[in-house]
Structures are given as C-alpha cells and as structure tokens.
Amino acid sequence: MCGIVGFTGDQQAAPILLEGLSKLEYRGYDSAGLAVRDNEAEVEIVKAKGRLSVLEEKTNGGQTLTGTCGIGHTRWATHGEPSEGNAHPHHSDDCTVVAVHNGIIENYQELKDKLVRKGYQFYSETDTEVAVKLIDYYYKKYLGTPVDAINHAMVRIRGSYALAAMFEEYPGEIYAARKDSPMILGIQDGESYLASDVPAILKYTRNVYYIGNMEIGKLEKGKVTFYNLDGDEVEKELTEIQWDAEAAEKTGFEHFMIKEIHEQPKAVSDTLHSVVKDGKIDLSGVGLSEEDIKGISQIYIVACGSAYHVGVAAQYVIEDLAKIPVRVELASEFRYRGPLLDKDGLVIIISQSGETADSLAALREAKAKGVKTLGIVNVVGSSIAREADNVFYTLAGPEIAVATTKAYSTQLIACYALAVQFARIREAIDGEGYTRLIEELGTLPEKIGKIIEDKERIQWFAAKQAAAKDIFFIGRGIDYAISLEGSLKMKEISYIHSEAYAAGELKHGTISLIEDGTLVVGVLTQQGLFEKTISNMVECKSRGAYLMGLTTYGNYNIEDTADFVVYVPKTDVHFAVSLAVIPLQLMAYYVSLAKGLDVDKPRNLAKSVTVE
Numbered sequence: 137m138c139g140i141v142g143f144t145g146d147q148q149a150a151p152i153l154l155e156g157l158s159k160l161e162y163r164g165y166d167s168a169g170l171a172v173r174d175n176e177a178e179v180e181i182v183k184a185k186g187r188l189s190v191l192e193e194k195t196n197g198g199q200t201l202t203g204t205c206g207i208g209h210t211r212w213a214t215h216g217e218p219s220e221g222n223a224h225p226h227h228s229d230d231c232t233v234v235a236v237h238n239g240i241i242e243n244y245q246e247l248k249d250k251l252v253r254k255g256y257q258f259y260s261e262t263d264t265e266v267a268v269k270l271i272d273y274y275y276k277k278y279l280g281t282p283v284d285a286i287n288h289a290m291v292r293i294r295g296s297y298a299l300a301a302m303f304e305e306y307p308g309e310i311y312a313a314r315k316d317s318p319m320i321l322g323i324q325d326g327e328s329y330l331a332s333d334v335p336a337i338l339k340y341t342r343n344v345y346y347i348g349n350m351e352i353g354k355l356e357k358g359k360v361t362f363y364n365l366d367g368d369e370v371e372k373e374l375t376e377i378q379w380d381a382e383a384a385e386k387t388g389f390e391h392f393m394i395k396e397i398h399e400q401p402k403a404v405s406d407t408l409h410s411v412v413k414d415g416k417i418d419l420s421g422v423g424l425s426e427e428d429i430k431g432i433s434q435i436y437i438v439a440c441g442s443a444y445h446v447g448v449a450a451q452y453v454i455e456d457l458a459k460i461p462v463r464v465e466l467a468s469e470f471r472y473r474g475p476l477l478d479k480d481g482l483v484i485i486i487s488q489s490g491e492t493a494d495s496l497a498a499l500r501e502a503k504a505k506g507v508k509t510l511g512i513v514n515v516v517g518s519s520i521a522r523e524a525d526n527v528f529y530t531l532a533g534p535e536i537a538v539a540t541t542k543a544y545s546t547q548l549i550a551c552y553a554l555a556v557q558f559a560r561i562r563e564a565i566d567g568e569g570y571t572r573l574i575e576e577l578g579t580l581p582e583k584i585g586k587i588i589e590d591k592e593r594i595q596w597f598a599a600k601q602a603a604a605k606d607i608f609f610i611g612r613g614i615d616y617a618i619s620l621e622g623s624l625k626m627k628e629i630s631y632i633h634s635e636a637y638a639a640g641e642l643k644h645g646t647i648s649l650i651e652d653g654t655l656v657v658g659v660l661t662q663q664g665l666f667e668k669t670i671s672n673m674v675e676c677k678s679r680g681a682y683l684m685g686l687t688t689y690g691n692y693n694i695e696d697t698a699d700f701v702v703y704v705p706k707t708d709v710h711f712a713v714s715l716a717v718i719p720l721q722l723m724a725y726y727v728s729l730a731k732g733l734d735v736d737k738p739r740n741l742a743k744s745v746t747v748e
C-alpha cells in the first residue's frame with residue numbers, strides 16, 4: 137500500500153504535497169518522491185529512499201521545487217527493493233508522462249515484455265514504471281488526449297491502481313485513474329487536490345469527489361472533470377467530509393487494528409493472487425523450482441509470536457497435503473538449540489517485519505548450516521527478506537497496530553499456497569484436488585468479509601468479558617493452532633490472562649484452574665475431532681466453566697453444550713484457521729475496547745521486537 141497526492145492551483149505545490157504525504161506515511165514509508173512543474177517549465181522530479189523526512193530535507197521543505205502543479209508519493213514496496221530508483225514518481229523516457237501509483241499491476245511482466253518489444257527500456261524494477269510507459273505508448277501511438285491514452289492502458293492492465301499522471305503538453309493539469317485502490321479528489325477556492333486518503337487534504341478542503349472504478353478525473357485549477365472508459369464525461373456530486381483529522385488517518389475506523397481487520401479480505405486476495413495465475417500456483421517469483429520442491433526432505437518453520445502460530449497451523453496443512461515432515465520451532469529456542477538440520481531441508485522463517493531479532497538469528501543459524509532458507513515476509517527489503525535464499529512477500533501493506541491481524545492472515549495464505557503447490561509437484565494430490573483447493577483458496581477473502589460483517593454480535597459478547605480474570609482457548613489439531621492465536625490476541629490487548637490448550641491435554645493438570653464462570657472457548661472446525669473437543673468442553677462445564685463454541689455453520693448440535701456460539705462459513709478443513717481466527721481477533725479487540733485500553737499500542741509491547 138502506498139500514498140499518493142496531487143495539487144494544481146495558484147500556490148506552490150511542493151510544500152502542499154509534502155504536507156499531504158506526511159498524513160499518509162502510515163500507508164508506506166520506505167521511500168518518497170515529488171514531481172512539480174510550472175506552466176511551461178520542465179517537470180522536476182526529486183526522490184529519496186527512507187522516511188519522508190529525507191525528502192523534506194532534500195527539498196528544504198519543498199522550497200527548492202518551484203511550480204504550482206505537482207504529484208507526490210510515499211512508498212510501501214511491493215515490486216522492487218526500497219531505493220531511489222524504485223521510488224515514485226516514474227516517467228516515460230522523454231518525460232512526456234510522469235506518474236505516481238498505489239496498487240499492484242498483476243500482469244506487469246507481460247506488459248513489460250510487450251513494451252520492450254516496442255523499444256522501451258526500463259530503469260526500475262517496479263510495476264508502476266510499466267504502467268507509465270504503457271500510457272506513454274498509447275499516447276504516442278494514437279496521438280489522442282491523456283484521457284484516451286489512460287483509457288487504452290486501463291483496458292490492458294489487470295490489478296489495482298490509484299494513479300495520478302502529468303503530461304508535458306498539458307501544463308497545470310493532473311489526470312487521475314482508479315481501480316480498487318482508494319483515491320479522492322477535492323476542490324477549494326480555485327485549487328484542486330488528489331490523495332489516497334482523506335487526511336492528506338483535510339487541511340485544505342472538505343469538499344471531495346469519490347472517483348469510481350475505471351474512471352478518470354482531470355484536475356484543473358479549482359475544477360475536476362470525470363470520464364468513463366469510453367471517454368465520455370460523467371457527472372459527479374461533491375461530498376462534504378465530516379471526519380476530524382485524527383479519525384481520518386484511520387479512514388473512519390476508531391483504531392488501526394479494527395481497520396486492519398477490515399483490510400484482511402483484500403490483503404489475503406492480493407497475497408493469493410501474487411502467486412495464482414490462470415488457476416495455477418506459480419512460485420517462480422518466490423524462487424523455488426520444481427526440482428527444489430521435489431528435493432525437500434524436511435521443513436523447519438521458525439518464527440515468533442503470531443508468526444509462530446501460523447507455523448503451527450502450516451505444519452498440519454503441509455504434512456497432510458504435501459506429506460513432507462514439518463517441525464515448527466520458536467526462533468528464540470531454535471537459535472540456541474544447536475538444531476540438527478537435514479542438508480536437504482528447507483527452513484521457512486515467517487516474519488511480518490522481517491526484523492525480529494530472534495527470527496533473523498534463526499535464519500543466520502540455518503544458513504550457517506548450509507540449509508536452504510525461505511522468508512515469508514511483509515516488508516520488502518527487510519533484513520530477513522534480504523538474507524533469506526528465497527522470499528515469499530505477503531501483500532498486507534503497512535500494519536500499524538501492534539497486534540497483528542492482516543499480516544497473520546496473509547502469512548497463512550502464503551503457507552497454504554506453498555502446501556498446495558508442494559503437494560501437486562510431489563504428486564501427493566492429483567490435478568482435480570489441486571484445482572479444487574486453489575478454487576477454495578479463492579473463496580476465502582469473501583468468506584472473511586462475511587464474518588467481519590457480523591461483528592456486532594461478537595462485540596456484544598466481548599463487552600461482557602471485560603471483567604474476566606482467565607480465559608481458556610481449547611482445540612485439537614488445527615483448532616489448537618487457532619486457539620494459540622486467539623489466546624495471544626486476547627492477552628496482548630486486553631491484559632486478561634489467557635491460555636491456549638490442546639483440548640485433550642487439559643485434564644493433565646490445567647483443568648484444576650477452571651472455576652465457576654471461567655470462560656472456555658472451544659474451537660471446533662475440524663469435523664473429525666468435533667465430538668472429542670465437545671467432550672473436553674463438557675468436562676470444563678461440569679466444573680463451572682462458561683462455554684463459548686466457535687465452529688462452522690451446520691454444527692448446530694453444539695448449542696446443546698455451549699452457552700454462546702459463533703459460526704463461520706464452511707471451507708476446506710486445511711484452511712479453517714483463516715476463518716475461525718477472525719471472530720477471535722474481533723473478540724480480543726472488543727474486550728480491549730470495553731476496558732478502555734490502548735488497542736493499537738498495548739503496554740510493554742513493540743510492533744517489531746528487534747532486540748533479544
């Protein structure tokens with residue numbers, strides 16, 4: 137996810153663009169850039185790697201750039217390392233077209249190959265440069281207007297984009313195009329603004345247009361004209377923004393965590409579609425060849441916290457589907473245990489930040505032993521991403537809340553994709569099973585969205601738990617992996633003591649802690665273990681526990697046992713974690729809210745533990 141801004145009016149553009157970008161840093165902060173021009177002057181482009189402050193210093197707060205029309209960008213790298221060369225704005229070879237982009241061009245390689253055949257050269261690794269040169273190609277080929285050129289490009293591009301472009305022959309004008317990625321356009325006192333999100337322009341105007349998918353907005357001073365894909369003008373109503381500045385940074389959500397919970401369908405879809413092409417999984421971008429996959433003797437998954445819980449779930453899925461032995465290890469243990477690793481093994485390090493000290497040390501330990509390594513990482517160019525032999529990037533975008541949600545869900549989907557592809561390559565599943573599993577993966581984003589839509593019922597139940605002293609999450613198999621994450625979410629943001637337990641293990645001691653009213657959450661998504669876990673829940677109930685059941689629609693007989701039940705849509709048993717974890721994320725969030733705690737920045741915790 138990146139942030140884009142644009143301005144055209146009578147004021148100097150650069151300071152306004154920088155101010156806007158400063159409100160979008162939560163959307164991306166590994167590099168930034170501006171492109172500014174005056175009516176006849178050449179466009180001037182300045183970029184900088186690192187936080188926005190580096191660009192501010194480089195341009196002396198925008199003072200070194202003169203011009204009343206410009207665009208700006210702050211980047212969250214998806215294609216290509218964070219660097220000045222990959223930073224936006226990107227431009228055509230002769231600077232006829234200059235643009236910034238937020239989104240993912242899924243078919244950028246195919247388009248890049250086409251443009252290379254047409255004589256284009258590329259200076260960056262980004263999908264955005266491809267989009268800019270595609271627009272330039274159509275602009276020169278058809279000698280039409282910028283609207284014509286962008287329309288031709290939109291027809292060819294697959295993916296998501298919020299794009300703002302300037303054309304040399306159209307001074308004072310900015311052309312905006314959108315598909316799926318957020319963008320708003322605003323006007324005030326003879327000036328026009330563009331941004332990924334409300335906070336970037338709220339200081340200047342509350343009068344905004346919401347540009348629709350596959351629409352183009354032409355910004356002139358104080359005026360915006362909209363066009364559809366046929367190039368016909370479309371009328372738009374101005375909307376007045378009611379938000380305050382602080383609320384707007386969370387795009388109307390009260391906290392980053394609830395915002396990121398809502399972003400999970402798109403994050404999961406983006407991550408899945410980064411490796412699923414035409415109904416098949418393609419790991420070439422990850423760097424694992426079929427020969428590599430066939431040669432894996434043992435998998436070691438090493439991580440911390442929630443990322444470790446992904447590993448626990450992935451162990452069941454990979455072993456069951458791909459029939460490869462999997463060990464899951466806490467990074468802080470792995471690094472000091474002197475692990476015995478098989479030389480033909482694969483060590484998978486899962487890390488949102490890519491900077492967790494224990495996970496990075498575990499990676500280095502594995503590499504020192506000469507074992508192939510794969511990082512599943514959310515931050516492009518992070519230490520683990522750079523040092524692992526192979527990388528599977530999750531496309532969750534910046535995750536601000538300390539308690540991970542969307543990054544966790546994208547790590548899961550990455551592991552499922554690996555499991556299904558490994559299973560197919562090693563012929564542990566047939567073509568029909570392969571296709572069925574990939575189709576089912578494709579249904580997860582919508583199913584996650586449906587669960588989030590029912591959040592009020594979970595909020596009602598969660599608010600009643602604010603005074604709880606102990607909460608237990610129990611389950612068997614994959615349901616135990618779900619319990620681990622549910623318990624950690626609850627602990628870290630509500631400060632209520634909680635434990636996750638393999639349901640069959642409770643009676644070996646811990647059940648002594650169950651008292652009248654102790655909340656026990658039974659997770660029951662694995663049909664074959666349903667009755668077993670129910671009996672464990674009954675053991676708790678007979679000692680006074682209050683039972684919440686978490687299961688799939690259809691298992692209505694649970695109502696005979698549980699006092700409160702949450703249902704999630706059915707899916708393949710291997711993928712159940714992706715659905716069952718959502719109510720548990722919401723429950724933890726609403727309990728913390730009910731207790732009036734700092735949901736996004738819980739006490740004692742950091743977003744990335746870069747120390748031992």
Ligand code: AGP
Nearest residue numbers: 441442487488489492538539540
């Ligand atoms: C989970 O909500 C926490 N934020 C924490 O457990 C986190 O998952 C862990 O510190 C690992 O972080 P990483 O994914 O950045 O390596």
